[in-house]
Amino acid sequence: MRAYLIRRLLLVIPTIIGVTLLIFGVTQLFDPYERASLYIRDPRQAADINEIIRKYGLDQPFYIQYFNWMSQVLRGNLGWSQSMHMSVLEALVTHLPATAELALYSAPLIIIFGIFLGKLSAVNKDKAIDHATRVVAIIGWSLPSFWLGIVLLAVFYGGLGIFPPGRLSPWAEAMIASGEFKVYTGLYTIDAILNLNPAVFLDALMHLVLPVTTIVTINVALIMRIMRSSMLEQLGKTYIIAARARGLTSKEVIDKHATKNALISVITISGILTAGLLSGMVITETVFEFKGVGYFAANAATQLDIPAVLGFALFAGLVFVIANLIVDILYAYIDPRIRLG
Amino acid sequence: MHGKYRHGVSKLALIAIIVVIAAIAIGAGTYYFTVLPRSQIKNPDTIIVATIGEPETLDPAWAYDTASGEVIFNIYDTLIFFDGPKVDKFVPMIAEKVPSVENGLIKDNGMTIIFPIKKGIKTHDGGEITPEDVEYSFERAIVQERDGGPTWMLLEPLLGVDALEELGDISDPSQAAKIAEMIDKAIEVEGDNVVFHLAKPFPTTVFFQILSQTWSSIVDKECAVKNGAWPGTWDNWVDYHNPEVPELQEVDCGSGPFMLEKWEHGKEVSLIRFDNYFLGPAKIKRAVIKRVDEWSTRKLMFLKGDADIIYVPRQHMKEIEGAEGVRVVKDLPTLQVDAIFFTFEVDPKSPYIGSGKLDGNGIPPDFFKDVNLRKAFAYAFDYETYIKEAWLGEAEHIPGPIPKGLPGFNPDQPKYTHDLKKAEEYFKKALNGEVWEKGFKIIILYNTGNVQRKTAAEILKENIEKINPKFKVEVRAVEWPTYLKAMVKGQLPIFIIGWIADYPDPHNFVYPFMHSSGTFSAFQKYSNPTVDELIEKGITESDQSKRVEIYKELQKIYYEDVPSFIIDQPLARHYERDWVKGWYYNPIYPGVYFYVLSKGY
Numbered sequence: 004m005r006a007y008l009i010r011r012l013l014l015v016i017p018t019i020i021g022v023t024l025l026i027f028g029v030t031q032l033f034d035p036y037e038r039a040s041l042y043i044r045d046p047r048q049a050a051d052i053n054e055i056i057r058k059y060g061l062d063q064p065f066y067i068q069y070f071n072w073m074s075q076v077l078r079g080n081l082g083w084s085q086s087m088h089m090s091v092l093e094a095l096v097t098h099l100p101a102t103a104e105l106a107l108y109s110a111p112l113i114i115i116f117g118i119f120l121g122k123l124s125a126v127n128k129d130k131a132i133d134h135a136t137r138v139v140a141i142i143g144w145s146l147p148s149f150w151l152g153i154v155l156l157a158v159f160y161g162g163l164g165i166f167p168p169g170r171l172s173p174w175a176e177a178m179i180a181s182g183e184f185k186v187y188t189g190l191y192t193i194d195a196i197l198n199l200n201p202a203v204f205l206d207a208l209m210h211l212v213l214p215v216t217t218i219v220t221i222n223v224a225l226i227m228r229i230m231r232s233s234m235l236e237q238l239g240k241t242y243i244i245a246a247r248a249r250g251l252t253s254k255e256v257i258d259k260h261a262t263k264n265a266l267i268s269v270i271t272i273s274g275i276l277t278a279g280l281l282s283g284m285v286i287t288e289t290v291f292e293f294k295g296v297g298y299f300a301a302n303a304a305t306q307l308d309i310p311a312v313l314g315f316a317l318f319a320g321l322v323f324v325i326a327n328l329i330v331d332i333l334y335a336y337i338d339p340r341i342r343l344g
Numbered sequence: 345m346h347g348k349y350r351h352g353v354s355k356l357a358l359i360a361i362i363v364v365i366a367a368i369a370i371g372a373g374t375y376y377f378t379v380l381p382r383s384q385i386k387n388p389d390t391i392i393v394a395t396i397g398e399p400e401t402l403d404p405a406w407a408y409d410t411a412s413g414e415v416i417f418n419i420y421d422t423l424i425f426f427d428g429p430k431v432d433k434f435v436p437m438i439a440e441k442v443p444s445v446e447n448g449l450i451k452d453n454g455m456t457i458i459f460p461i462k463k464g465i466k467t468h469d470g471g472e473i474t475p476e477d478v479e480y481s482f483e484r485a486i487v488q489e490r491d492g493g494p495t496w497m498l499l500e501p502l503l504g505v506d507a508l509e510e511l512g513d514i515s516d517p518s519q520a521a522k523i524a525e526m527i528d529k530a531i532e533v534e535g536d537n538v539v540f541h542l543a544k545p546f547p548t549t550v551f552f553q554i555l556s557q558t559w560s561s562i563v564d565k566e567c568a569v570k571n572g573a574w575p576g577t578w579d580n581w582v583d584y585h586n587p588e589v590p591e592l593q594e595v596d597c598g599s600g601p602f603m604l605e606k607w608e609h610g611k612e613v614s615l616i617r618f619d620n621y622f623l624g625p626a627k628i629k630r631a632v633i634k635r636v637d638e639w640s641t642r643k644l645m646f647l648k649g650d651a652d653i654i655y656v657p658r659q660h661m662k663e664i665e666g667a668e669g670v671r672v673v674k675d676l677p678t679l680q681v682d683a684i685f686f687t688f689e690v691d692p693k694s695p696y697i698g699s700g701k702l703d704g705n706g707i708p709p710d711f712f713k714d715v716n717l718r719k720a721f722a723y724a725f726d727y728e729t730y731i732k733e734a735w736l737g738e739a740e741h742i743p744g745p746i747p748k749g750l751p752g753f754n755p756d757q758p759k760y761t762h763d764l765k766k767a768e769e770y771f772k773k774a775l776n777g778e779v780w781e782k783g784f785k786i787i788i789l790y791n792t793g794n795v796q797r798k799t800a801a802e803i804l805k806e807n808i809e810k811i812n813p814k815f816k817v818e819v820r821a822v823e824w825p826t827y828l829k830a831m832v833k834g835q836l837p838i839f840i841i842g843w844i845a846d847y848p849d850p851h852n853f854v855y856p857f858m859h860s861s862g863t864f865s866a867f868q869k870y871s872n873p874t875v876d877e878l879i880e881k882g883i884t885e886s887d888q889s890k891r892v893e894i895y896k897e898l899q900k901i902y903y904e905d906v907p908s909f910i911i912d913q914p915l916a917r918h919y920e921r922d923w924v925k926g927w928y929y930n931p932i933y934p935g936v937y938f939y940v941l942s943k944g945y
Contacts, residue, residue, distance in 0.1 A: 036829035048492035050863045
């Protein structure tokens with residue numbers, strides 16, 4: 004198992020190099036003048052474009068630029084994000100808590116609801132409840148997140164005056180700025196518990212309701228469909244018939260046998276889904292002013308902020324590799340054949 | 345049995361989930377309506393601005409964008425400052441007095457300007473502003489001189505150049521030492537005074553306008569040096585020249601009415617009142633500038649009172665009008681001018697000139713060298729429709745590059761109007777009638793998302809194609825990087841762009857629009873020696889009435905030469921909650937000046 008883990012971890016290196024090379028290569032399709040636009044926000048600065056190209060080495064060959072970047076990364080310097088006006092590492096660290104907090108609440112809800120609805124749908128195959136569950140889930144899946152986000156915001160915040168955008172109310176922000184409230188993790192609900200501050204906890208929770216609802220509504224169908232088909236597959240297998248023939252109750256058959264086996268495929272997709280959530284949800288983060296790494300990456304990409312995009316690629320690559328690793332370990336735990344194999 | 349199990353568990357689970365959600369909702373609702381502090385005025389001691397974009401830096405020597413300027417001019421002070429809404433009257437700030445010939449602080453025909461420095465002005469870092477801090481601030485700005493930055497404005501009067509490289513090669517130690525000496529001598533401390541020695545005659549009002557803005561902010565030297573800025577020594581000054589990132593990126597070394605509380609990148613900048621401010625503490629405790637990119641969210645925040653002042657894009661203006669508790673101030677004249685520019689010699693390899701010949705499928709690179717064509721295009725543009733559609737009627741059609749409201753603006757100056765007959769007349773004259781006979785195809789770009797440029801390009805297309813079926817105009821949307829590249833490389837036969845004032849003086853407009861070294865003229869390859877001479881004369885003339893005549897003359901030439909034609913000078917709006925008190929408009933301010941604001945009814 005240890006050798007397996009080490010092998011998997013070592014695979015991270017070529018994966019990351021490959022990803023960054025690819026992204027770096029794509030950015031080089033833009034010529035230096037286009038890449039210099041990152042530094043020119045105003046026509047008043049346009050006259051200095053040639054100096055800017057020289058200063059930032061934008062006209063140097065691809066391999067030199069990549070080598071320069073890589074050598075800095077190996078020294079722990081991910082570069083300067085011109086779109087965020089701070090170092091790339093700092094930008095990632097600053098934006099990660101918002102995304103992590105969204106993922107912390109969204110991922111379990113998506114997985115729990117997805118498994119529950121998938122199972123409900125499968126054991127009621129072709130009945131009204133099955134159709135209804137599937138239709139509702141697919142509608143959720145098909146909704147554009149910006150539309151759902153804006154509608155939720157208009158109804159609850161605009162109409163009812165609850166669930167405001169942002170991460171905290173101004174009074175709570177002021178409390179943090181004054182040092183009265185200590186930030187340990189950047190996940191405000193967790194920090195509020197650590198500070199024993201129920202007011203900030205509830206305030207943070209209030210701000211989480213709509214973005215989490217949006218993310219859950221949109222993503223639950225994914226898990227639900229996988230769970231449903233996987234469950235149906237298991238329920239049709241001979242070991243289930245054999246179990247029933249042995250006189251086991253439906254509850255025992257479904258919970259102890261079918262569900263456990265059906266969960267294997269759900270675990271895979273849950274891992275990828277969680278990694279996806281941790282890599283940011285651009286639209287939701289933007290609509291609800293819940294600015295995390297997704298917002299940071301999208302903002303950087305639209306402005307051709309190459310160090311930031313590459314830094315994000317490194318981060319996202321790591322998240323996915325780690326998520327896959329966790330999935331594999333869980334596999335091994337659930338299915339001894341994998342462990343033994 | 346099977347059915348019983350299924351329904352039993354499903355119901356239980358469902359009920360449990362519903363109960364949990366209901367409990368959260370009830371708890372949250374109760375909390376929101378009972379626990380949270382509620383008052384008629386939301387956040388009574390805080391002004392929240394919701395806008396787009398965010399500062400690039402807090403380093404006054406680096407900042408050239410309005411978002412940075414908005415923060416900097418609230419945390420730093422300058423020697424003098426604009427007198428309320430006026431752009432040509434000043435009040436002393438760090439200086440004891442505004443220098444004048446009468447009070448003896450302007451000498452040698454305006455070449456020596458003396459600023460006595462107030463004593464006891466406290467800085468945010470715990471120090472006091474001294475004349476040495478003032479000298480250091482200007483010298484540091486010049487030493488830093490980054491590409492694309494604002495320092496050229498200080499260089500022009502103090503060293504007589506637009507860039508330090510014009511004085512010599514700074515990589516050569518002997519030349520660098522010579523330049524250092526020049527910088528050192530330009531700004532000197534004499535007792536309690538700071539003396540500026542100008543390198544060339546320069547209009548005092550313009551110099552004061554430059555000194556009243558963020559690039560002239562007075563920095564606490566000790567604080568700056570502590571944070572890694574130039575130490576004030578000349579032996580290694582070149583190491584601090586044109587850095588890759590700003591020296592005082594996120595540092596507050598100011599003495600202004602607010603202090604930097606926090607800058608959460610991509611989210612907000614929060615400022616807190618400086619209680620030891622030398623003019624007395626501000627009325628509000630905190631000012632927050634939030635970056636809220638999504639319009640729907642920004643609008644809701646404003647309507648719910650969670651934002652006090654917001655940026656409203658022109659196309660959404662009507663959505664806010666008439667809303668309860670909202671004040672809209674209209675028709676604010678801006679110091680912005682938008683124009684359609686002609687490139688006199690397009691890069692022959694440009695992909696935007698079709699065949700590159702006058703054969704009906706393209707244009708020759710020097711197409712717009714013919715003044716008849718420039719005039720024909722200017723007459724073909726429907727100014728009224730454009731202003732109505734692109735600016736919803738809230739813009740002015742002015743004759744030349746000098747905006748209305750600045751000295752030298754001439755309302756009697758003739759201007760091009762929409763006249764297709766005249767346009768036809770000039771098209772027929774162009775290139776000995778060949779244009780009319782053979783026709784042409786031209787490509788006009790606009791950057792995606794820019795409604796004004798798109799509208800202008802489409803209006804031009806519609807009208808030109810109406811004149812002769814052989815005339816073809818293709819309007820293409822591209823991203824800003826592509827647009828910028830094509831413009832600076834001289835690939836665009838026509839480009840649409842605007843200029844926002846650095847300082848409210850006509851020189852700041854005629855130079856980029858008309859001088860052969862000006863930003864736009866250089867891309868266009870437009871050069872008129874008479875114009876260059878007049879512009880030089882305008883900026884070295886200290887007699888204001890003579891300057892006005894020079895600028896009138898330049899506008900006349902602009903009309904005759906048509907290197908570009910002005911399509912609008914926009915009128916702005918300001919949106920605030922009606923509980924915001926004290927706001928006034930100064931077109932040169934980079935944003936909201938929080939010191940004068942309060943909240944109440």
